[in-house]
Amino acid sequence: MVLCLVPHFLSLPRHPHSKHLDCRNYPHRTVVKPVCVFRPPILAATREEAAGLRVFVVSDLHTDYSENMTWVRGLSRERHRNDVLLVAGDVAETYNNFVLTMSLLKDTFEHVFYVPGNHDLWCRHDDHSCFDSLQKLEKLLDACQRIGVETKPVILDGLGIIPLISWYHESFDREMDVTGFHIPPLEMACKDFHACKWPDGLTNDENSLALYFDAMNDKNKGLVKEIKSVCSQIISFSHFLPRQELCPEKRMLFYPKLPKIIGSDFLESRIRSIHGTKGSVSACHVFGHTHFCWDALLDGIRYVQAPLAYPRERKRRMNGGEDWLPFCIYHAGTFAERLSPCYWCDYYAKNPRTPDFTQLAPWVARFYSRLP
Ligand SMILES: [Fe+2]
Numbered sequence: 090m091v092l093c094l095v096p097h098f099l100s101l102p103r104h105p106h107s108k109h110l111d112c113r114n115y116p117h118r119t120v121v122k123p124v125c126v127f128r129p130p131i132l133a134a135t136r137e138e139a140a141g142l143r144v145f146v147v148s149d150l151h152t153d154y155s156e157n158m159t160w161v162r163g164l165s166r167e168r169h170r171n172d173v174l175l176v177a178g179d180v181a182e183t184y185n186n187f188v189l190t191m192s193l194l195k196d197t198f199e200h201v202f203y204v205p206g207n208h209d210l211w212c213r214h215d216d217h218s219c220f221d222s223l224q225k226l227e228k229l230l231d232a233c234q235r236i237g238v239e240t241k242p243v244i245l246d247g248l249g250i251i252p253l254i255s256w257y258h259e260s261f262d263r264e265m266d267v268t269g270f271h272i273p274p275l276e277m278a279c280k281d282f283h284a285c286k287w288p289d290g291l292t293n294d295e296n297s298l299a300l301y302f303d304a305m306n307d308k309n310k311g312l313v314k315e316i317k318s319v320c321s322q323i324i325s326f327s328h329f330l331p332r333q334e335l336c337p338e339k340r341m342l343f344y345p346k347l348p349k350i351i352g353s354d355f356l357e358s359r360i361r362s363i364h365g366t367k368g369s370v371s372a373c374h375v376f377g378h379t380h381f382c383w384d385a386l387l388d389g390i391r392y393v394q395a396p397l398a399y400p401r402e403r404k405r406r407m408n409g410g411e412d413w414l415p416f417c418i419y420h421a422g423t424f425a426e427r428l429s430p431c432y433w434c435d436y437y438a439k440n441p442r443t444p445d446f447t448q449l450a451p452w453v454a455r456f457y458s459r460l461p
Contacts, residue, residue: 141421142246144324145169145198147414148177148377149396151208152190156400160411161190164197173245174198174415175252177377177394178206178328182284183214184225188232195236202239204252205229206328206377211284221286242312248419249320251313251363253306253327255356258299261330262348264444267339270457272346279350296355303355313363323363324419326375331357335392336379337433338442341450351379364390373424382408384428385438393418393428408432 152158174194180203181187187209194201209229210222233240242251259275275293276282282293291297306313316323330336330352339345364372368389375393376383380402383394395416396408403411409430418425429435449457 142173142248142419143171143417143421144173144175144248144250144419145415146175146177146326146375146393146395146418147397147416148328148375148394149179149206149380149398150176150181150190151179151397151399152181152186153183154400157397158186158190160397161193164194164415166197169198172198173200173250174202175250175324175326175375175418176201176203177326177375178204179208179377180206182208182211184228184232187229188236191233191236191238195238200239200243200245201237202243202250202252202326203233204240204254204326204328207256207281207285211280212286213284221288223288223291242309242316244316244320247320247322247422249316249323251309251316251323251325253325253356253359254302255327255329255353256298256302257329257350257352258296258354259293259349260296261299261352261354262333264333264339264348264442265447267345267447267449269460270345270449270454271460272344272457275346275349278344278346281350299353299355303353303359306359317363322371322419322422322424324373324375325360325363327356327360328377329353329356330376330378331360331374332387332392334387334437334442335376335383335385335394336381337437338444340447340453341433343453343456345449345453347379360390371424373418375418380407381433382428382431383434384431385434391424395428 150157150161152161174197176191176194180190191201191203205226210225212222212225230240239250240252242249244250287298291301331354333348333352336342336348336351339348342348360374364374366388372390373393374390375395377394377396379394380396380398381394382396383392385392393416395414395418397403397411397414398408402408409432413428416425416428
């Protein structure tokens with residue numbers, strides 16, 4: 090993800106289903122102990138013996154961390170030589186790590202697809218051949234073409250695969266803000282505001298970046314139209330979130346302003362233009378960015394996140410370990426069973442969102458001082 094200042098901003102320190110915890114009300118503050126609750130492993134969704142196209146998904150590889158690069162190196166070529174991998178952004182900050190990672194993945198999988206994440210477009214440590222983040226994007230897409238990584242829509246064995254480029258905008262967040270605490274502004278907490286460089290006319294202040302990135306998908310309109318006419322099963326994927334319901338509510342988050350830098354309404358419109366306003370039993374969208382594993386059906390479309398995330402987050406079993414990754418979402422014409430356990434997603438399957446209740450969760454409140 091993108092945040093600094095407070096360590097483990099995104100890592101939620103306790104199981105949302107704790108019997109001690111009613112996340113909508115916090116009368117039990119003294120009962121909840123500030124310790125990690127053991128999280129059972131998520132089981133890998135694979136059926137090794139049967140033949141047929143297998144599609145795996147993963148996001149947020151962050152291979153600037155050597156542990157994550159080691160994880161990529163450890164993927165089995167033998168097991169995946171006929172498989173497809175969708176990489177939903179945030180591969181690496183540096184160009185060299187990006188190229189190495191995508192080359193390793195292409196050596197492992199028969200087909201690799203990619204959409205850019207925010208970290209991929211940071212210009213902090215790269216040489217000066219990239220003046221801004223758009224030039225870096227172009228360089229990354231050129232590298233993908235050289236390596237053989239797909240960045241455009243394709244049909245594979247009757248399955249449509251559609252990468253969607255996107256960027257976030259602040260107005261994506263429509264839920265009530267948490268007030269009364271010293272919560273750092275986005276410019277202080279989000280490294281994108283310093284590490285990404287944009288040409289004149291593009292800023293994080295309004296919708297300009299989100300619109301600009303969304304418009305990049307227009308060049309694939311013909312391919313998407315063809316896929317829609319031919320394929321009954323389609324997987325689309327992006328780095329950012331298309332719906333706010335795919336992230337916990339602000340009061341649960343270590344950085345309560347997070348929903349302002351995670352998603353795009355334009356992305357959701359594009360997804361609906363592909364899968365239909367009502368979706369279908371075969372409509373699936375994969376995303377990344379927030380580092381929370383997720384698997385939810387919203388208005389007829391299945392939304393899935395399967396993030397590798399940071400080593401420290403895996404150590405704390407934020408998403409039930411790493412043995413289930415990459416997640417096999419599709420095999421021989423059939424979509425995988427719902428990811429389980431899926432922590433915060435499971436919590437919201439049982440509890441309604443109550444965003445008007447803005448009292449910080451106890452594990453969040455201890456990080457912030459009250460305004461006078
Ligand atoms: Fe990201």
